[in-house]
Amino acid sequence: MAGTEHLTVQREGATLVLTLNRAEAKNALSLPMLVGLHDGWLEADADDGIRSVVLTGAGGSFCAGMDLKALAGKGMEGEQYRDRLKADPDLHWKAMLRHHRPRKPVVAAVEGHCVAGGTEILQGTDIRVAGASATFGLFEVKRGLFPIGGSTVRLQRQIPRTHALEMLLTGRPYTAAEAERIGLVGHVVPDGTALEKALAIAEQINACGPLAVEAVKASVYETAEMTETEGLAAELKRGWPVFDTADAKEGARAFAEKRAPVYRRA
Template structure:
């Protein structure tokens, strides 16, 4: 059984963490396969949006596999197979899996089916639209074990949430439910578990129908301008806006509106 399932349906990629028996924790195979999945999304022009979710009903991802990958990194045990050797040979793989080293400018939707703890909560911070089942739980429990949530949360969380909410999650290490997470701004919507995948797919179809170069320019500008001075940020915005305005898609949209039909965007 593969630890990460990758599916493509038209312009939508679906990435499914598939270790429900192990709380969908991140072991060597998950890191390697998830990195490969992100690269396919990044490099495949036919893919316009990705949905990341997990198998099972209890866990989205409960962080790193403490009995497997952590001892591997600390040297407490030696690699047992090619996948583990590949993980150890690539020191930047965690940054790429968490979309830190190479930000992904295509939209990513998270469908959070259960507990998102530790690295799982950090992974969802790398996504753009976050839909959670009302049974989902979110938390960064690392300080309870003497470590820190250093796979993105120390930088991303206080930029994505109001400061006081971010620091409450980081410093108490206490979990919150889906409704509280939405009130904090950590997630976009809360739905019943039986509606989760349908809602995520609905949003993916909506995003995929938009002009792909426009979507990528929007995300790129938001990510890259976030810490820039206003003058530089507006300059970047104008550069990206101008680039999109020169595309064939920018001409197709108004033409389709005038002709009273749906636009056919080709990413050109």
């Protein structure tokens, strides 16, 4: 499996768990972390045995964003990975889900700080769970910076524009309860249980037909900016082939026989 000193990878059944692992820095982004994330997404895409991904952070934090010390010119850990960036200058944007959309559903399990680049990565995930004390926000403007990870484009498409603009222009922190109220996250759970809830959601996804799940996810994103007429036409192109799969027949047969289906991605 993929992984680096700042990004751990493990399997939980059919779920790949990616853990940002730089707790001493509240999981601030580092080169080893970005390389690990990039490779983790590719591993999930390539392995048909993986049906979902959970993204979380170690040490009670999700991600505190970019390492500002490194940005100020004090160096970034992981110089041994520089050749990876040189070979693919887009690697960091793929890692942060700005220029890559995994074909498997991604569930975020957030505890503690999920700010700046953390909130930007969050926008690339599909389903989001937060511990009650989690903190969100895009702090870039307070530092004279720009949230270039995609937030000026994505956020207004995911939450009402007035809330998106307030978050972007004030740079203030948001509680988990407020993030849930404006639609940034879908679940708020007791502190320390976000990963457990995320894994439970992932397990529900894993029990479904994988070809159907991937087609549904692709259709949702593909049609998001289409007109209704265009979207409905695109949906048929995505959806009809699913009905012709062996998995679709297995799902109907299992229902009739009152048993759990056994899907084979066929």
